[in-house]
């Protein structure tokens with residue numbers, strides 16, 4: 191840590207950590223686990239975003255498996271080149287929507303690598319069982335195509351049938367090579383592919399989309415916790431999203447599902463408490479024809495509303511959630527408007543990395559006069575306002591996917607079911623202590639994350655058994671203890 195702290199720039203710290211991961215894996219994980227709050231922003235958001243943007247020029251050695259269009263027809267052989275045989279979790283991207291930074295092509299590899307480091311550090315999945323994969327199907331990022339250090343194919347993205355066939359070969363090859371109990375986490379695909387891939391492979395493979403399902407689970411947990419501070423039930427609140435992509439519609443759907451479970455009201459009715467704004471304004475029924483399919487369930491009856499501020503004033507939400515990938519969109523007017531009709535507005539600025547956050551913590555607390563219950567996707571420092579300290583929570587899927595994945599792997603689950611996402615969410619919300627609430631926090635600190643992950647894993651596994659989706663026999667009696675016993679620990683022996 192002394193050496194890492196010598197570096198002033200976050201990117202230098204990132205590079206030092208990546209060197210350490212390569213050279214001394216055990217020490218890398220020991221550091222990461224023991225200093226998680228300090229190092230998470232280095233190996234994960236926001237620094238991993240900058241690393242991906244500059245990946246070509248900081249590249250020293252490949253950290254995961256690249257599979258390019260050129261390998262079409264031979265993907266199985268390429269997979270067999272990976273030295274480890276027993277893989278439990280794959281995180282795969284095609285780099286088309288890296289965080290809120292857009293198309294970074296092959297340079298998106300930083301994301302699967304970072305996510306899998308957290309699978310190990312936060313969730314205890316063995317490092318050797320983790321496989322980061324980037325599918326190189328080209329990039330539409332002109333700057334990268336002209337960058338002498340770009341590490342991927344210099345061609346525009348494959349689309350349509352060519353893309354579908356390539357992905358199909360990949361999915362089949364993974365199953366053939368690793369069996370059906372390998373968890374495939376889709377990460378940072380563009381909206382136009384993410385929903386389709388999840389729908390297409392959700393019934394034949396063990397797949398999980400972190401941006402749709404992981405984010406949904408973490409946000410639902412935060413909301414359930416926030417209600418303890420703000421009051422009311424899920425169904426008594428009104429939700430407005432800016433951004434109707436993977437995160438926005440994924441969160442919205444999981445809230446509606448949980449609302450429906452709690453109230454026994456049909457989910458179609460529950461959806462009406464939830465409104466989404468996209469780049470063309472409020473999503474309303476008159477726009478239905480021209481909407482992408484994943485937005486259509488949210489097209490409720492309402493007159494046309496052109497922008498977020500007008501939507502806030504028209505819908506009067508109690509909860510405002512930013513998932514658009516665009517920074518500085520929760521303006522002073524927007525935050526003041528929602529604060530004018532809520533004693534304690536719940537405001538979540540979820541876009542990553544920090545540069546894309548809808549507003550900063552300081553803005554949220556200042557503009558709401560310290561009344562907002564606030565969390566962000568990327569970390570923000572505590573803020574002092576009017577002599578009081580405010581600590582924003584980090585509503586990031588990193589709370590969920592490591593424990594979720596552990597639960598799936600340890601139970602030998604063969605499919606992911608929505609109820610397992612609800613189980614993960616419930617377990618996370620239960621880990622928020624009175625001490626956290628007293629500080630206004632709706633998430634527990636990351637310093638306890640391994641214990642939290644064990645509880646998430648246990649709840650997810652329990653649900654998998656209940657649903658008949660778990661193949662591991664016999665079912666361990668104490669699933670929390672079992673989860674803990676499964677977790678990789680970078681232990682140093684004391685020989686003295």
Ligand SMILES: O=C([O-])CC(=O)C(=O)O
Nearest residue numbers: 235289290401542586587
């Ligand atoms: O990686 C993160 O910090 C959260 C996430 O999945 C995203 O923003 O796409």
Ligand SMILES: [Mg+2]
Nearest residue numbers: 289377378401
């Ligand atoms: Mg993501």
